[in-house]
Amino acid sequence: MASYTIRRGKIEDCKALFELAMKLRVHTGDAAFGGPTTTEDMLREDGFGPKPLFRFYLAIYCPPEDGPNTGEKAVGFVGVSDMFCPLSGRTAYLTGLFVDAEHRGNRLGVALMKAIAKDCLTQRSSRLSFAVDTNHLDTRKFYASVGATNLTESTTPNEYWRFFESNMKKLAEADELKSSSGKTITFQTV
Structure with missing residues (x-):
């Protein structure tokens, strides 16, 4: 009988993580916005270097012993990055969740979310934040089914914003800015 294992990612899993992340890009439509x-x-440096920026878990498919043995294969992932808020302490951000289409329906998404929830609690994170495109209805239903709260629809007066790299570069490279009162703000490199 085939089975699945959920386990923390290792440095040698970065190739599988990259491949699954590329599938996620296609699935969500992000591939239309350019290359990765x-x-x-x-991934190896940022996940396993001197200052790891993220960690991840994989769903591993283990084929049946009596079937054609193609070996174990990573078929899903969940990733998380740590953050800090002076008011909330440690928090975390879900960087991605994906399960290959042919392995959906086996509750792997729930299992991966359970693994990352346990991980976040072990790290003393007070919350796990993430964004979901509003047109991804099945994804929104999934997150609601595991107990996540859609803050956009709640009474919390929050909006989620994204600062894209191109605009960050424009701001970072600006030598001076004008304040709303017309005053000039200059920047000096230290």
Whole structure:
């Protein structure tokens, strides 16, 4: 009988993580906005270097012993990055969740979310935040089914914003800015 294992990702899993992340890009439509800005090498450095920026868990498919043995294969992932808020302490951000289409319906998404929830609690995170495109109805239903709260629809007066790299570069490279009162703000490199 086939089975699945959920386990924490290791440095040698970065190739599988990259491949699954590329499938997620296609699935969500993000591939239409250009190529990836990360590489397998960046995943290795950023996940396992001197200052790890993220961690991840994989869903591993284990084929049946009596069937054609193609070996174990990563078929899903969930990733998280740590953040800090002076009011809330440690928090975390869900960087991605994906399960290959042919393995959906086996509750792997729930299992991956359970693994990351346990991980976040172990890290003393007070919350796990993430964004979901409003047109991804099945994804929104899934997150609601595991107990996540859609803050956009709640009474919480929050909006979620995204600062894209191109606009961050424009701001970072600006030598001076004008304040709303017309005063000039200059920047000096230290």
